[in-house]
Amino acid sequence: xxxxxxxxxxxxxxxxxxxxSEGLSISERRDFLRKGMMTVGGLATAMAGGQAIAKxxxxxxxEPKWGKMLGHGVVEFPYGQPSQYESHVVRRTVPWLTAESxxxxxxxxxxxxxxxxxxxxxxxxxxxxGVPQINPEEHRLMIHGLVDRPIIFTxxxxxxxxxxxxxxxxxxxxxxxxxxxxxxxxxxxxxxxMLSCCEWTGVPLxxxxxxxxxxxxxxxxxxxxxDGAHMSRSIPLEKALDDTLVVYAQNGEKLRPEQGYPLRLxxxxxxxxxxxxxxxxxxxxxxxxxxxxxxxKYTDLMPDGRARKFTFVQETNSVITNPCPENPIKQSGLIExxxxxxxxxxxxKQVDVSFDGGVSWTPANLKGLVLEKALTRFSLVTxxxxxxxxxQARAIDETGYVQPTLKQLREVRGGNSIYHKNSIHTxxxxxxxxxxxxxxx
Amino acid sequence: MYRxxxxxxxxxxxxxxxxxxxTASASEKxxxxxxxxxxxxxxxxxxxxxxxxxxxxxxxxxxDGEVLYEQICAACHGLFGEGEGRWPVLAGGKxxxxxxxxxxxxxxYWPYASTLYDYIRRAMPFTAPRSLTDEQTYQLTAxxxxxxxxxxxxxxxxxxxxxxxxxxNKDGFFIDPRPDVKNIRCxxxxxxPKTMTIEGTLKGITPVGHFIEGADAPAASHEGQQDLERxxxxxxxxxxxxxxxxxxxxxxxxxxxxxxxxxxxxxxxxCKVCHGSGIAGSPKLGDHEAWAPRVKQDMSVxxxxxxxxxxxxxxxxxxxxxxxxxxxxxxEEAVNYMVESSK
Numbered sequence: 001x002x003x004x005x006x007x008x009x010x011x012x013x014x015x016x017x018x019x020x021s022e023g024l025s026i027s028e029r030r031d032f033l034r035k036g037m038m039t040v041g042g043l044a045t046a047m048a049g050g051q052a053i054a055k056x057x058x059x060x061x062x063e064p065k066w067g068k069m070l071g072h073g074v075v076e077f078p079y080g081q082p083s084q085y086e087s088h089v090v091r092r093t094v095p096w097l098t099a100e101s102x103x104x105x106x107x108x109x110x111x112x113x114x115x116x117x118x119x120x121x122x123x124x125x126x127x128x129x130g131v132p133q134i135n136p137e138e139h140r141l142m143i144h145g146l147v148d149r150p151i152i153f154t155x156x157x158x159x160x161x162x163x164x165x166x167x168x169x170x171x172x173x174x175x176x177x178x179x180x181x182x183x184x185x186x187x188x189x190x191x192x193x194m195l196s197c198c199e200w201t202g203v204p205l206x207x208x209x210x211x212x213x214x215x216x217x218x219x220x221x222x223x224x225x226x227d228g229a230h231m232s233r234s235i236p237l238e239k240a241l242d243d244t245l246v247v248y249a250q251n252g253e254k255l256r257p258e259q260g261y262p263l264r265l266x267x268x269x270x271x272x273x274x275x276x277x278x279x280x281x282x283x284x285x286x287x288x289x290x291x292x293x294x295x296x297k298y299t300d301l302m303p304d305g306r307a308r309k310f311t312f313v314q315e316t317n318s319v320i321t322n323p324c325p326e327n328p329i330k331q332s333g334l335i336e337x338x339x340x341x342x343x344x345x346x347x348x349k350q351v352d353v354s355f356d357g358g359v360s361w362t363p364a365n366l367k368g369l370v371l372e373k374a375l376t377r378f379s380l381v382t383x384x385x386x387x388x389x390x391x392q393a394r395a396i397d398e399t400g401y402v403q404p405t406l407k408q409l410r411e412v413r414g415g416n417s418i419y420h421k422n423s424i425h426t427x428x429x430x431x432x433x434x435x436x437x438x439x440x441x
Numbered sequence: 442m443y444r445x446x447x448x449x450x451x452x453x454x455x456x457x458x459x460x461x462x463x464t465a466s467a468s469e470k471x472x473x474x475x476x477x478x479x480x481x482x483x484x485x486x487x488x489x490x491x492x493x494x495x496x497x498x499x500x501x502x503x504x505d506g507e508v509l510y511e512q513i514c515a516a517c518h519g520l521f522g523e524g525e526g527r528w529p530v531l532a533g534g535k536x537x538x539x540x541x542x543x544x545x546x547x548x549x550y551w552p553y554a555s556t557l558y559d560y561i562r563r564a565m566p567f568t569a570p571r572s573l574t575d576e577q578t579y580q581l582t583a584x585x586x587x588x589x590x591x592x593x594x595x596x597x598x599x600x601x602x603x604x605x606x607x608x609x610n611k612d613g614f615f616i617d618p619r620p621d622v623k624n625i626r627c628x629x630x631x632x633x634p635k636t637m638t639i640e641g642t643l644k645g646i647t648p649v650g651h652f653i654e655g656a657d658a659p660a661a662s663h664e665g666q667q668d669l670e671r672x673x674x675x676x677x678x679x680x681x682x683x684x685x686x687x688x689x690x691x692x693x694x695x696x697x698x699x700x701x702x703x704x705x706x707x708x709x710x711x712c713k714v715c716h717g718s719g720i721a722g723s724p725k726l727g728d729h730e731a732w733a734p735r736v737k738q739d740m741s742v743x744x745x746x747x748x749x750x751x752x753x754x755x756x757x758x759x760x761x762x763x764x765x766x767x768x769x770x771x772x773e774e775a776v777n778y779m780v781e782s783s784k
Contacts (some may be wrong), residue, residue, distance in 0.1 A: 092661035097525035186647040230563035305538035
């Protein structure tokens with residue numbers, strides 16, 4: 001019996017039984033309830049019809065059904081989950097991009113996100129050998145090479161250092177990479193979703209480097225993961241001393257396994273793969289290592305057949321999140337054009353919006369927090385009355401860099417550089433409010 | 442009054458001196474963590490540099506590399522390094538870097554041979570990283586260089602000659618010059634609408650089923666896409682034979698033998714990477730059609746192929762799928778699990 005009562009459906013039924021017995025005399029009521037309790041299973045079918053009517057009657061002036069019953073109690077779900085009605089807000093991938101899901105990428109649902117923080121369960125994923133399940137008791141960070149004292153840290157050791165918490169975006173340099181040669185993806189999640197922003201908590205790498213004592217010849221650091229890919233990148237010491245973090249928490253809780261639990265690097269503003277996950281080793285050297293992920297991959301091929309290396313910075317970028325293909329305009333009248341902007345070089349200073357494909361521009365407002373190397377929200381309230389729009393956003397950062405057009409990027413870089421496509425993006429709004437991805441040249 | 446003031450003063454003075462005492466100076470260390478021993482460092486220090494720093498003493502021949510490559514690499518990378526499906530192409534592509542569709546391979550793109558040794562050592566084979574010996578890593582590195590016509594078939598790669606190998610594209614890289622484009626903040630008449638061309642997307646390649654009902658589009662996950670393709674294939678078949686499509690629910694009423702149950706974990710950890718999705722020509726778990734002709738053979742034949750390797754019509758099964766760390770018994774159990782799941 002207790003097992004049955006635990007089911008919300010049954011609970012709902014019992015509340016309904018109680019309500020229906022209200023008009024009866026005390027003895028009749030007792031009888032009704034007893035019978036009802038005894039045949040609760042059978043009644044479920046019988047009541048289904050009645051409930052179906054009630055289902056459509058949750059609107060004024062009727063009292064909604066959830067206002068006439070009890071919900072679940074505390075600690076029913078010790079770790080809370082989003083509402084069942086938000087089950088569509090999930091990470092997604094484009095299956096034909098990679099051979100399988102273990103060395104692959106997924107995208108954050110930017111079309112459904114608010115503010116600048118990406119919830120932990122929705123941060124985009126990129127793995128080269130799947131997600132390792134690491135016991136933090138058995139995880140170690142080794143720092144060695146050109147140092148005075150090579151040290152092995154436990155997780156507890158790392159947590160003894162004073163911590164910092166910083167809100168920073170993280171973006172895969174391949175974000176938008178499918179669009180170099182032409183518009184391809186018919187959804188915001190796939191044109192820009194290799195992008196997330198969290199509050200990261202950990203220790204500045206500088207602090208750990210002071211602890212081991214970097215020797216004067218030390219100029220580069222090799223960061224390496226503990227996963228099956230042993231993902232490795234060479235990081236200039238200059239960056240490490242500037243703002244690199246060794247983090248163990250995101251958005252107030254420990255890192256998710258997908259994000260490098262128990263320890264990862266964060267190189268603010270730099271391409272995501274340099275923020276090595278499941279971090280186990282840092283080696284100080286005098287030269288870079290030229291590993292696979294900084295030669296074969298994550299180098300940008302130019303039209304002359306030569307390639308740029310160590311293309312670290314994620315340059316200023318922006319995109320409109322409302323409207324977008326997933327969020328078409330459903331009603332004419334006032335509308336808030338909203339989106340996110342970000343720059344790997346610092347703060348966003350200004351975002352402009354164009355309704356005519358970049359012929360004329362209107363300044364938008366920045367709203368909420370405007371932080372260095374973090375997602376920044378912009379907003380422009382305007383009116384739409386069914387006129388076709390070619391909607392664009394153009395971000396400018398505090399260095400004065402203006403987000404370029406696709407034409408400008410292509411003129412210099414051609415169409416084969418895969419990475420770092422940060423050009424102005426265009427949504428076409430049709431007379432029926434439908435939004436599609438187009439490119440203007 | 443005087444007394445209490447004096448006390449207050451003393452208290453704040455004490456407080457001030459305490460603050461000084463507990464604030465660390467910038468140069469002071471936390472003395473956290475243990476000093477790493479040379480042995481501990483040696484176990485994890487696996488990286489190789491272009492100048493050869495980090496290479497273990499040893500060697501490996503192209504000849505030995507060929508045997509090993511065909512066993513554990515060819516299933517994904519192809520017999521000639523041409524790449525199966527969407528797996529990386531290792532050889533060829535010479536002179537294509539300026540093409541509309543360049544082929545970036547070890548030979549056509551990679552600037553240093555050391556990267557090859559380093560990458561095989563840290564991440565390959567895909568299903569069993571860090572399982573190769575240093576000697577095997579030399580052999581495979583030598584063979585991939587041979588596939589790219591960078592060394593002869595009698596070449597023996599060693600810790601001494603690796604750094605001397607000159608890769609064709611060694612000068613093909615330069616330091617990032619960004620910011621490389623300069624847009625200006627124009628506000629009016631920034632472009633001529635008459636000369637603007639607007640291009641849309643190719644339909645049918647984006648997963649849009651979550652917001653466009655009834656769209657003919659790919660799924661938004663690899664598993665979802667496999668299900669979608671299976672459903673389509675079943676529907677095609679049903680349309681041809683006039684039968685009804687068997688529902689998933691009917692199909693999954695499988696009861697496993699003890700042997701098969703024991704093999705489930707091995708399947709999940711080792712076999713699933715290929716047999717979970719049917720890559721590299723492998724029969725996919727639950728694919729009745731793909732397994733039917735295989736199941737017809739004697740179980741011992743099937744297990745034998747799994748343990749010793751087998752070259753089939755559609756792909757190669759490396760010995761134990763490249764997981765030489767598995768016992769024969771574990772492989773046998775996993776085969777039983779796959780067969781019983783796929784009948």
